[in-house]
Every structure is written in structure tokens, then in C-alpha cells.
Amino acid sequence: MLEARDLVALIKNYNPNSNADLIMSAYAYGREMHAGQTRHSGEEYFMHPVAVAAILAEQRLDDSTIVTALLHDTLEDTRSTYAELEAHFGREIAELVNGVTNLTNLELSSRETKQAENFRKLFMAMSKDLRVILVKLGDRLHNMRTIKHMHAEKQVKKARETMDIYAPLAGRMGMQWMREELEDLSFRVLNPDGRQSIMRRFIKLQQETGDVVQKITTDIRNELEKNDLTADVYGRAKKPYSIWRKMEAKQLGFSRLSDIYGFRVITMSEADCYAVLGALHQRWMAVPGRFKDYISQPKSNGYRSIHTTVSGRDGKRVEIQIRTREMHEVAEAGVAAHWSYRDGVQVENPFAVDPAKWISSLSERFEQSEDHSEFLEHVKLEMYSDQVFCFTPKGEVVKLPKGATPLDYAYAIHTRIGDSCVGAKVDGLRVPLWTRLKNGQSVEIITADGQRPQATWIDIVVTGRAKQAIRRSLREEDRARFVKLGQELARVGFEHVGKRVSDKALKTAAGLLGIGSRQDLLADLGSAQITAREVVEALYPDLAGQDGDEVAAESAVIGLDQNQSFQRARCCQPVPGERIVGIAYKGQGVRVHAIDCPALEEFEDEMRRWIDLQWHSGRHAAAHSVTFDVTIGNDQGVLGRICTLIGEQRANISDLRFVDRKPDFYRLLLEVEVRDLEHLHRVMTAVQADSDVAQLERYRDMSRRP
Template sequence: MTTADDLIARVRAYNPRTDAALIERAFAYGARMHEGQTRRSGEPYFTHPAEVASLLTEQRLDDATIVTALLHDVIEDTRASFFELERLFGREVAELVDGVTKLTKIQLASSETKQAENFRKLFMAMSKDLRVILVKLTDRLHNMRTIRHMTPDKQIQKSRETMDIYAPLAGRMGMQWMREELEDLSFAVLNPEARNSILKRYAVLRRESGDVIERITADIEAELARVGLDAAVFGRAKRPFSIWRKMEEKKVGFSRLSDIYGFRILTDTEGDCYAALGAVHQRWRLVPGRFKDYVSQPKSNGYRSIHTTVSGRDGKRVEVQIRTREMHEVAEGGVAAHWSYRDGVRSGNRFAVDPAEWLRQMTERFEEASDHAEFLEAVKLEMYSDQVFCFTPKGDVVKLPKGATPIDFAYAIHTRLGHRTVAAKVDGMRVPLWTRLKNGQSVEVVTAEAQTPQATWIDIATTGRAKSAIRRAMKAERRTGHVRLGRELARTAFTHLGKRATDKALTTAARMMGYDDGDDLLAAIGASEVTARSVTQILWPELVRDRPVADVDPAAAIVGLDPRARYDRAPCCQPVPGERIVGITHAGHGVSVHAIDCPRMVEFEDQPSRWVDLQWSPGRHAAASAVTVEMTISNDAGVLGRICTLIGEQNANISDLRFVDRKPDFFRLLMDIEVRDREHLRAVLIAVETDSDVAEVERHRVAATPVPVPA
């Protein structure tokens, strides 16, 4: 077990000015508080906090963080309190220990809704002081190193949680060494057979090829010496989980993997980095598409390095990372490098990222998320992302995750710019908004004042920030429309009883029905969550009960119409059972039934007296409803026949088909399909969309036959 003297000696090695008395007092206090407690291994419990503190000295962290590690479990597991820690060790330490305690109570491996809620708590706790998560990550690392003493079920739970959350978080913070070790420790629990097979392959490879790492290291050193560069070279075999992930991604066996060795060159200056790169490329052939320059375009967590893969000795591919020693300190410590000490003072590494700025970037896009699921999606997108670097027309750099589109680019600059995007130019050429951006491209966003976010953008966007902003804008727009529609439906229902839909009446009904205010109630009416009639029934039950209401004929498909009324499905939107619908009255022509999102509804906004609140009668739908679908398919033999078969397999009938555009490489066509309801239509569209020869499929909603409007 690490002793107090051992720990103080390790801290003194990088911080001669350490407060040894503070660390000694914290060590003694922690040992006393945990006295009598044991770990599952049978060791005294305090061996764990002592080892966590020892691990943190490897990152050369400040006294407050080391003391926090020693005390990180005392509030949760002993009689110690926040106020006692504040009195004995100061407010800074007390708040850090309290932060770690709160993180420990967050159960991240749970249902998705709960996980999202707790993930939000984790990020909010991190935002107060990043050292809290540094202690928590190191705590998890030591627990994973000693996980064999836990029960099998607990091992699997902790390993999944580590693989899904803590390892990616360590990587996002720039602590790649910790990410790799956490992943590999989890891999050993979750898939021990696969890990052991890779270790056996390594052993066979060493027997057959000898010490390849030593030979390639010597080759690189000789090449650098030839050009007069003073640099250190290190080599290693990649961890089993890293190899396994490559095998899974590339769908190849171990024998077909080439870059299973990694080498690192450490130089004194940035100029030497590029000189070393030149020497490596001059001696060995570059593998196309495997070069990244994070020196000129660093990652947001401060990481800087040049990555290249070359065909080395005996044709073996090797990955080479080239960086300065200062860059290496940040690459090893990530965001933690901000607190690193050397000779008693902060190291002052010019590449270290300000934790406050890093946290601001990480949290600003999450804190406005309107629901937990959206927050979870945004966090995971950010944590698992690699990066590309694009330029604005003025030459400013915009960092984006791999696979980002011009939509993401626009929202990364400003939310307002994203909302108004209508087109984009990449390197001066007009491109579709779904184009995947590449490193070094120049992107120009074309905007229009009247533009608003489109529903399809959610599928186009890849960043959490863009998706959240689009959803918020669309939700606000939908709510405005629902409130407007709900007000008209409520007015009509109130008028039928001789009442007025005043703000007071709506507020009273909202309170009685559990809504915050009248607008929330109107939005619910407009969204078909409640009916306007149910509101009048709450306010004046005797009037609604005594007023004769026409019963719906059991055979009728729609509720809300007089049984004698004539109605038809509007051809402009072709509503189907399961969709929110509304009726528009036409003198002498009955009622036309529209989907609530029908583009033609705007024509009747100034004629609220013609609106009728309708809904589909459960279980009384017509046998089939025709819906027109527009699709673009490859112009290849057998494609159309296969699409028709897919639709038939979904028990849907094709009643008509017409081509609207024929090109050498594709067809665009309209197809009338008979479906039972909205879910049936959705199943048909999904089945068609999954075919690789279908470029696009969507519902066709352009009026072919005008809806009759009285003179």
C-alpha cells in the first residue's frame, strides 16, 4: 500500500513547494475515517483512495486534487461531513470532495431516459470544477484494475459503463492513454475470449518475426540521425481492444491487419516535427488517406500531433506520431495538463487548454436541450466524434466532427446563421446541404431572411449543437401553429354553447386540467392531445350533458361530423387514419378532411368559422386509403420489380404508377399505394427506403385536384 511518505515524495518530485503537512493530515484523516472498512479483496479500504492519489501524481496535479483523492469517499462512506472537511482542509477541498461524491451517486448505466438525466447531472457537476472528473476517472481506473474481486454481474455492469461513458469521456478530455487502458480493461471482462485470441496472435507474431518494434525503432532513429535531427523514438504494439475494433470495423482477420504497431517521435521544436515528417516520408512510402496534421489544426482539447502511416520494414504498415515534448505533455494529460506542476510552479505549457473554455464549449450546446433524450444524443455525438477542419470565406477555422455537413458548419458559427441557411458552396462550388465536409475545405453558407429550419435537416446534421437548435426551432414553430389552431377550435366549441373563449375561461380550464396556462392548453388542443369539447365539458358539464350531440354512426370513419354530412379526403394531402385531421366546410360540397400539416391550410387561416375539429374513429377505418408516394430509383434492370415486391410484402396494394422524370441513371416516379393507416404507410416507406437502389422516397403532397371553394 502507498504510504503518506511515498505519496509526499512523489508530489515533491514535481512540486518541491507542496504542502506536505496538508497531504499528511488528509492521509491520516482518511485512514482513520475508513478504519475497519475493507475492499472485496480483503485489503483495508483506504488502500483504494491512497492508490487513486498515487495515480494522480503521475499527472503532476496540485495539492488540492491529491488531497481530494485521499478523501473522495469519506462523505459517502463514513461519518465525515462537508462542514468538517471545510474546517479541516479548506473550502476548495471540501467542494471538490462533495463534487466527487455527487458524481459517485449518479448511476449512468440505467434506462436510456434515466441515463440521459444522469448524464446531464454529470456534465453540470463537471462544469463547476474539472478536477472533480479527473479524480472520478482515476477512481474508475483503479477500480477497473482491481475489478476481478467483484461479482461477475457487477464486473459486467461496471465494464459496460466504463466502455460506454468513462473511456470516451477520458478520450474527449485528451487523456488517450487512460481511454485505451479503460477500454482494454473493460474488453477483458466483456469479451475475454476475443482479447485472449489477440494476445495469442501477438505471441505467435513475436516468435515468427522477432522484436519488430525494436528493429523499426532503430530504423527510424537511423533515418533521423542521417538528417541531423535530435529526437526520441518510442514504439509499441497497439492494445488488444484497439486491434479488435479495427478488425470489426474493417471486417478483416488479424493476419490482414497491417498497422498494429505505433511509433512516436518527440522533438524539441515544431520545425523539427515537419523535418522528421519529411525524413520519414523520404525513407518510407506514405499510405494514402492516412495523414493528419493536428499541429497546424489542433483538436479542441489541446491535442497536437502529426499522424502518418507508412509502409515500413518488410512492407508492414506502421503508424507514426510526431510531436514536440511540450505537445506530448498535453497529449498525455489532455485537459489535466492545465494543472500540471514542474519545479513547484504550474508548468505553463502553452498548448494546455483552459478548462473553463473547454467546459464552456462542451456544455453550452447541451444545457439548452429541451429533453433528456436529446441531451443524451448530443453528448454521445460530441464524445465519440473525430474532427475535420474547414474554413470560412474569411479564413477562420471551424472545427467539426467527422461526417459533418454544411448545416453543421452554419450552426457551429451561429444559430441564427443555421436557421437561415438555404444553400452552401464548398471550395466555390454549389453543393447539396447533405454533403460530407472534408479537411481543409472552404465553406460559404448562402442564407435567406425568410428561411426556417426544415424537418429533413435533423437527419442531415451530425452535431449535437445543430440537431438541438433545429429541434428547438421546429418545436417553437409547431407550438405557435398548435396554439393558433387550438384557439380557433376552442372558439368554435365555446360558441356552440353560447360562450366566449376568454383568457380567463381558458386559464381556469388549464388549471383544472393540469396545464400551466391557457396557451399550453390551446397547444394541446391544436396538437390533438385533448379535444375542445372536453374543455367545455370541464367548464360547463351540465350544458354539454344536456345539449343534444349527434352520435357517430358506428360505420363512420371520422368523429366530429353530423352523420348526415358528406365528406371526402382532400387530394392535396391524402390524410390517413392515425394522422391529426381537421375539416374545412364547403357550401354545397360538404366537408373536406385535411391532415393538420397540409400546405393548403394556410389558405383558410382567415376563415376560422369553416374549421371543424375532427378525429379518426378508433377501429372504424376504411379498408384502405390511397396515398401517393414519390420516389427516385436507379435506372437498372429489376429495380422497379423489386420495389413492387417490397411493397407487396408489407400487404399494401399499388393502384397506379406514373413516371415524372426519366434519366440515363435514375427514374423519378409517383406511385399510388393503398394503406390502412399512418403506421402501415410508415412501414411501407421504411421497407422501400432500405433498398440500396432507392435514392429517395417521400410522401407526395401536391394538390392534383383543386379543393372546391365556394364563390
């Protein structure tokens, strides 16, 4: 464990004006509070806060952040209090320690709704003081470095959370070195065999080719010297996880993966960056599509660099990053560069991003989300995104995540432009809306009055902003339809328990379920956010609860002898809730028909074969197939939407057959598994309410008699 005087010396190296007494005092206080505590490894617990402080000191951070690292577990794991911390170290540090404690208690890998809310709290904490997340990232990095001492199950949970949350968050903040290490440490736990295979192949490659990094570094230096360019050149093999990810993404074996080494050229000035680029491209052939200029178009977290890939020694692809020393410092520290010190003063790096402005731009749109799952999706999309830069017809730059489409571009300009989009031109040519945009392309959006977002657009766009805007528009457009559908579903649900639906009953149910109004309740009911059963149960728990446990399919019918088996007749496909009768077949059990089935006419003279039956009164499984005869408009996305509507009603499509195809309409037979008559009506009502459904009937095939 690093002693207090050694930690102070480490900090003094970059900040001679550091408050040594404050650091020593925090060290002594933290050690006293954690006295007697040990880690899973058996080591003194306080070595962990000290290690976190050392990680942050390596990033040349300010005294308050270092002290917070030393004390970050005191509020949670010791007898220390906020008041005591404030009295000893001041309000700023007490607030920072409290913020880290609150982050530690967030379950970021829990179930979706809670996870989304906790993500919201995470971003709120970041918006107050970004140093809180810097300490938390340092804490997670040290925990991952020492994860082997945890139980195997906890290792996997922590590694998955790190891979999904903390590594991309570090990357989004510009701390690429930390992202890569967190990913690789997680990879070691989640896929040890995969990582070992990469390491073995690296060793074999080095044995066959020698030190490739040193050779290519020398080649680059020689080329720069020929052009009288002064710069530092560094090379390294990429992390095992980075290589594994490239292999998976490109579906290539290790032997075919060429860009497994990365090189950096650190220059004296921005002009030298472009001079170096010219020299390298004159000497080696540039690989098409592998050039990015983040100097002229920097990332939102302040990252600036030129990226290029060339065919270097022996035809091997060599990935090179070119930037100035100041750009490199931001590239290493990301947003944390704002707090970096050198020679006792805070560094005034012109490329360092103001954390307040950065977190504000990152969280601005998150606050508009009403839906937790949408918020979570938006956060993850923002954290994982790489960027492409496109141009408006006037030459203005629009930043979008990799994989973005013209629709994403339209919504990035303005929600109104996105909502009314009917087409797009890329570099002057008309393209489909699902086209993936590339760096440097010029995009023009074609709009039309009266155009509204389509449900299929959700699958086309990739940005959280676009998805959120489309869903909001669809919700507003569909609300009237959902209210109407909800009214019908409520009527069926109330009649099922012998009650009549009324405005007062619905208003009361809305209050009991915590829903704003009667209209909101009907809209939620029609959009499958809640079920009619839940509404009925809220008002009449005794009546709704009579169903008890779900009835097994083999015991769904009452009135059979103990040794008699039954099957539903294929002609009429009766479901629970309908009146039924059984027809006995010698050696074949009983066929159950709906009482109005035309097939029963055949047995009018054989009454001895008739068996009086009824359905069990409990809740049935959704395993009773019914066939719909449905005619729909022949338009893009209609069939998919119908299938989605059925799925939203918790029904399963077991078969689909086209009967007739016309230029404007399709007729098809859909076999759907439902629970009972109420469930059947709910599914049919949901489908009938769609504007592109011309006709829907329950199909009975008399040719399929027993």
C-alpha cells in the first residue's frame, strides 16, 4: 500500500502547490475509519481507497478529487458522518464523498425500469459535479484489477456491469485508455478462453515476425526525418478485447485481421499534424474509408486527432493517430482534463471541454423523456455511439452517431423536419430513408405538409432523439384510437364479471391504479399498457379473483368421465367462455364443439353421443387456437403492425397463410392462440381498430370436421 508521504510526493510531481497537510489528514482519517476492515484478498481495506487516489493522481487531478478518493467509502462502510466530513474537510469534499456514496448504492444492472431511473440519478449526480464520476470510475477500475478475489458469481455480475455501463461511460467522457482497460479486465472474466486464444496468437505472431511494433515505429520515424518533421512516435499492440471485437464485427479470423497494432504521432503544432499526414500518405498507400479528421471536426468531449490507416511494412495495415501534445492530453484524460494540474496551476488546455457545458449537452434531451425504457435506450445509444459528420446544403456540419440514417439527420435538424420527412437526397442523389450515412456526405431532406411519422421509422433510426420524437408523435396520433379501443375492452372486461362499465367506475379505477384520469386509463388499456383484468381487479377484487390459478389445458373441460380424453373441434375452434357440447367417438375420445357449430347437424339423430359439457371457470392458458380471416391494405409495414398489435394483447400467432394477393389488398388467415372469449374479443378489437384493416372475421372451416 502506498504510504501517505509517497502519495503526497506523487501529487507534488505535477502540483507543487498541493495542500500536503490536507492529503495527509485525509489519509490518516480514512485509515482510522477503516481500521480493522479487510478486503476479500485479506489485505487491509484502506489500501483500496489509496489505490483509487493513486489512479486519479496519475491523471494529475486536483486535491479535492484525491481527498474524495481517500474518503469515498467512509460514509457507507464506517461510522463517519457527513457532518464530520464537512467539519474536517469542508463542504465541497463532503458533497463529493456523499455523491460517490449515492452512486455506489445505485443498481445500474438491475431490472429495466429501476435501471432507467438509476441512470437518471447517475446523470443528475454527474451534472452537479463531474468529479464524482471520475472517483467512481477510479473505484471501479481498481475493483476490476483485483476482481479475482471475489466469488465467481459476483465477478461475472461486476464484469458485465462494467462492460455495459462503466466502460462505455469512460469512453463517452474521452478517457479511452480507461475504457480499454475496463473492457479488457471484464473480457478476462466473461470470456477467459477467448482472451487466452488472442494472447496465444499474439505470442506466436511475435515469434514469427519479431517485434513488429518497433519495426513500424522506426519506419515512421525515418519517414518523418526525411521530411524534416519533428514528432514523437509511439506504437502498441491493441488490447485483446479490442481485437476480439473487431474479429466478431468483421467475421474475420486472427490471421486475416491486419490492423492489430496502433501508432500515435505527437507533433508540435496543428500544422505539423497535416504535414505528417501528407508525408505518411506519400510514403504508404492510404486505406479507403479509414480516414477521419477529428481536428477540423472535434468530438463533443473535446477529442481531436487525425485517424488514418495505411498499408505499411509487408502490406500490413497500420492504424495511425496524429495529434498535438495538448490534443493528446485531452485524448488521454477526456473531460477530466479540465481539472488537470501542471507545475502547481490548473492547466489551461484550449481543447479541454467545460464539464458543465458537456454534461448539459449530454443530458438536455434525456430530461424530455416521459418513458423510463426510452430514457435508458437513449442513454445507452449516446454512450456507445461513434460519430459521422454530414453537411447541410448550406455547408453546416451535423454530428450523428455511426449508422445514422437521413431520418436521424432530419430529426437532428428539427423535430418538425423529421416528422414531415418524405424523402432524402445524399450528395444530390435520391436515396431510401434507411440508407446509412457516411462521413462527409451532404444531405438534403424532402418534406411534405400532412406527412406524419410512420411506425416502421422506429426500426430505421438509431439516435435516441429521433426514436423519442417518433414515439411521441405516434402516441399523440394513436391516443384517440387507443381510447376508443380501451372503451370496448373495458366493456367486455366488466361484462365478464356481470358489471356495467361507467365513467364513474373508470375514474375510480384510474385513481386506484395511480393513473391520471379516465381518458388516460382508457388510452393505457387500448395501448396494452394495462389489461381489462387489472382494471376489473382494482374495483372488484373478489369477483376478479375467483379465477384462481391458471387452468391446465388438459383439465379445461368439465363433464367428462375420468377416462375420457377430449379435443377441440377443428371446424369451430371453441374457446373458454363459449357454450359447448361434446360428441363421443369410439376409441377416439370426445370432440368439443361450440353449441352453434353447423357440424352438429350431422349428429341430430345420434343424441346418445352428445355429452353436456362446460368450461372450467378458472383462468385458462393462452393455448386455444382461433383462425381469423383478415383483409389488410397492401402497404409497407401493415402486416408487421398487425402482428405487433396481436402480440401486445399477449396472444401468439401460430400460423399465417395468404389466401389472396391483390395489388391493393391482401387476404390472409391468421391462427392465433387465445385464453378465452374475452381475450379473443380483445385481440379482434385491437386488430379491427387499425385503419389498414378492411375486414376481420372469425374463420370457421367446415371442411376440417372430425
